[in-house]
Amino acid sequence: MPVMESLSIALSTIGAASQFAKGIMDTKVDAAVAEKVMELRNLVADAQTQLLAAQSEQSGVLAKLEALEKENARLKAWGVEKERYALVSLAEGTHVHRLKVSAQNGEPIHDLCPKCYADSEKGMLTYAGLKDGHKHFVCSRCKQSYLGQYVAACADIDYQPRGRMRGF
Known part of the structure; x- marks a missing residue:
């Protein structure tokens, strides 16, 4: 009972x-x-x-x-x-967790924020343009910012994506 x-x-x-x-x-x-x-x-x-x-x-x-x-x-x-991801380097001193090719299951390759990953959460990094000549990524969950590889040809330009232009 x-x-x-x-x-x-x-x-x-x-x-x-x-x-x-x-x-x-x-x-x-x-x-x-x-x-x-x-x-x-x-x-x-x-x-x-x-x-x-x-x-x-x-x-x-x-x-x-x-x-x-x-x-x-x-x-x-x-x-x-989390076993589907491997630790990779975006740039010297910047490490993220990237989806393994063998674990894609139809998903595109993407990177996860290391802070969110440590908190057992899945925060995807999105490209946010160039910052100080580096590729700039932002976590969709915690908004943490990460700098990727240096792009020498564009070092003097601070490009920010604006969305889709008409006619393209």
Whole structure:
């Protein structure tokens, strides 16, 4: 029998006992019985409070368990996904994770942000033009900027892509 169902039955039984004790109290048999009935009602009330607290605690534990199971599944999926990437150098001192040719599965080759990759997230780098003569890339997730290889022929131009021109 599930624990939640057991707790519900226990609460129902305690409620019935409380009503029974109230019925005895209403008969006003004598002072000694009335005193014992009050003690019984207090014990029942305490038991109800403890059961409600236990039920609440169990609900919290179940919610935490569910969250941990989801996180575990996400990390397992990421473990499989990250094996599809290899660490490569964009330029001296700039390393990113690039999709392996053998793991393409119809996807184009792309690079992932090393910061997002370390956080078990998938932030793709997009080309943002030239910056100080270097190819410039920006993470689509965290917006971190990365400089790629130096393009000597364009070192004095700071090109920023503007979108598609009409007629082309």
